[in-house]
Amino acid sequence: MEFGYHHSSFATHDDRSPAAALVDRAQRLEDDGFEWLSLMDHLWQLPFHGHRDEAFVECYSGLSAVAAVTDEITLSALVTCVHYRNPVYLAKVVSSLDALSEGRAVLGIGAGWYEDEYDAMDMEFPPADERIRQLRDAIQLCETVWTEDSPASYDGEYYDVDDLYLNPKPDDIPVLVGGGGEQLTLRLTAEYADWWNLPGVTPEEYDHKLSVLREHCENAGRDYDEIETTVTIPTIIRDDTDAAHEVYEDLLEETDEDTTPRDEFRGLIGTPAEVAAGIEEYQALDVDRFQIGVPKNDPETIDRFVDDVMGEF
Template sequence: MKLAVHFPNFSLPDAPKSLPGALADTARAAEEGGCAAFTVMDHYFQMEHMGGPAEPMLEGYAALGFVAGQTSRITLGTLVSGVTYRHPGLLAKVVTTLDVLSGGRALLGVGAAWYEREHRGLGVPYPPVAERFERLEETLLICRQMWSDDTGPFSGRHYQLAETVCVPRPVRRPPVLIGGGGERKTLRLVARYADACNLFGTGRAAVAHKLEVLARHCETEKRDPTTIEKTILFGGDPLEDPGGFVSEMDEYAELGISQVWLNARGPVPAEWVRRVVDTVGDRVQVL
């Protein structure tokens, strides 16, 4: 099981002045602790359950560009970008830029988007859910084409690109992670296009069921499910019950989960990351 660190909360003491140091220190703590990835939130507004729009929220890829200059090995991405946030051609270009400037460390995390208020607030179109999934599939196809030798046009139902030019090319093709556990659409797109999925860590039985659904989609798509990395986002704090956390991660690992994201916590999140690594890293982490 690999550990990864997610940075969702920008409401830190003395913010926004403290945010550059907090981001840099937390990412470096994750890298030094052997964590596999560092991700940030990608929203326009902070989510309602974390205080809503009155709380600070940084733009995801600008934040990652900053973090790339503070680190040297750890994978960087968003968990995850709503498909409505950026035109897919621009998204491919943004992720490519992160990959080039980080030396091949970019991850494309993407999903169908869900937070209507931030779209309405900033005047960004928020189509119905069925259309968002159609746009997600076209986005995945466009990114794939822009990271290939094919620079020709793309013509879809929602997006038309005259030239899928992406120069410079990524150092490596950024792996694609699709977030969410929707059984009819999301996991089907994982089976068809993704290198990895991210599920909520809501217990062994629930995750096992999602993986069974994914396996059935893989069978339909003639895809080997072992070629898809299975990851979870864990909502709790491992420091509250380290032994229980290790046991739970062992259960997930038996299901085929290979990476767990932890939400950085506390007024000094870098210190929290160091404590987690020191407390459970040797018992969980296998890189």
């Protein structure tokens, strides 16, 4: 099982700029054995991670900066909103990231959900079924212009491209679909995804989603084992369980939403042994990549995860 880091906050805990801290942290994560780094594709910080007026680096700009200073770590959005960029332009952006990183880009993409950002950009927010159809169309377009000789063309339900010159061509950019909608998203995952991600769910919930995904794969004639499964879980580590929860509460007080109550699933919040035991539950479900999301990039949690948890796997 590989480990990843979801960079959901640009909190620095020192006097570095958020962008400089991102680059430094990415280098450190690669050196420590993390194999995947993702950034959120949003205009501002989400309410359950912080405040809208926080510094927040655009996703593909940040990933490009990371690509320039790392050698091996895989890079993706988690996940690109299908509507924030024309999909032809998105294909160019991701193929450029792949070229800059020498083949380390993943197209992490989803159907969009944060309606406040749509309103801020004066964009239409279509119904869920239409957003999923647009997502399917965008994935097909990207794969077409990445693989067809230039000039490439595509005629889709929502998106078209005529005589597009896209060079250099990437060798193979995996498509990661994010989300757990059982009727639409997981069916699309079965049809088109190379990777699949679901954040913030218990092992039991994740196991249920896997069973739904297997069924969709069977219906689509797709080999379920071709899809690499990933999960992203909030993580805080301290020597004492109560202390870990107190840190979680203190960090998440600095957000625009209430923290998850202690009697509900918050993620892996506890001692190194408890966090390792939690990861083992996902490992037992044959998760290919386990990704931690550390609230506010809590430095002690990152240190303790590297020193006291990763070596167990």
